[in-house]
Amino acid sequence: MSIALEDARIDVGRRSYLGLRIEHAERSLASKRVISGFGFWIFLLSDIVMFSAFFAAYAVLSGETAGGPSGKDLFDLNRVALETACLLLSSFACGVASIGARARSDFMYYGAMTATALLGAAFLFLEIREFAGMIALGAGPTRSAFLTSFFALVGCHGLHVTLGLLWLLTMMAQVFAKGYRADIMRRVLCFGLFWHTLDIIWVGIFTVVYLMELAK
Template identity: 70%
Template sequence: MPDPPLRRRADPYRLGHASDDRQPSTEHGERGPASKRIIVGYGFWVFLLSDIIMFAAFFAAYAVLHGRTAGGPSGQDLFDITSAALETGCLLTSTLACGLAMVGLHARDARWFYFGMAATFVLGAAFLALELREFWSMIAAGNGPARSAFLSSFFALVGLHGAHVSAGLLWLLTMVAQVWVKGPRADILRRVLCFSLFWHALDIVWIGLFTVVYLMGVQA
């Protein structure tokens, strides 16, 4: 049997500002202001770039402080490269699942969309569980962020990424609920696309983090 299609649902109160979907797109300076699609896309790219700049500052702080162990353990003593590789596998696979969900959404295929989003959530939650286990084991051994400047920068950088993943999982649930209630309206598609860009950006940041912090840390 063919997969059930995603359909627009009735929205008598026009929640979510859907009225702009019926307006033709205009180019700025010709027939009026830019369309909402262009404004939302531009604004979200500005947000992503500012977020990457913030991560760059945390990377720079870690690069300066990674050798300041205050006589305590270094990354070579603390990091479990196997656990970090499992985290990487979970996050990379979740990005693939997110891409499949986007394909299903644009094809109006409900089964692929919900399956992809469910897989993204499960793999993202597994990534967070592995990261929290690593944090807990280090703190339980007396190697918390107050132990040295190196550990302070490590917990700040990796914890910042983990906080973004946590926010992304909440965002994912919100998007699934909106598609379920309102269907694949144009404004909903924009929001899901923004979530997808955010999730892919976290994947790129993690690849840099895994390389700089874990791979270089165990070889130092």
């Protein structure tokens, strides 16, 4: 009885294995666009894993102020709301730019990319002013473990936004110089994924770093 069952299982397994092979042979290979999107998504996930280490460090150290200022003394909710609005709108503009590129519409692509860049730059400006203000108050990254982990986490995100802005300008220049070529379009796609991922990480930051601290 049990042998018969095992035989049947092997049979079913083999058939489905063959079925999978036939199905795979019938389907054409995924397009380069899908493959490069997947590859870049793997990179982004590794970046998210790296950020999660910074988040873990911050979550562990956020109370260790060493007698120095805590988040409640330093954070300004209005500025955080403004930063969040800038990044969310720039993420939206980036999506519009990717549609503009697919539609080969210069006006939509360059217009939306410019909006993305300006909103991203506004975010960075607000963040740099926040950092400068904190350092001027003597609350720099060397003051306490809380501030070290704060500057590491938020600064790492800011660094990503800075690099993203450079990439954004490069993509505008490449489309201008080379047109909406298939390989350039794949880079535009990857840039979009990168920019949207930065917004996802910012959601984590404004929740864990700012709102949690002010809710205490």
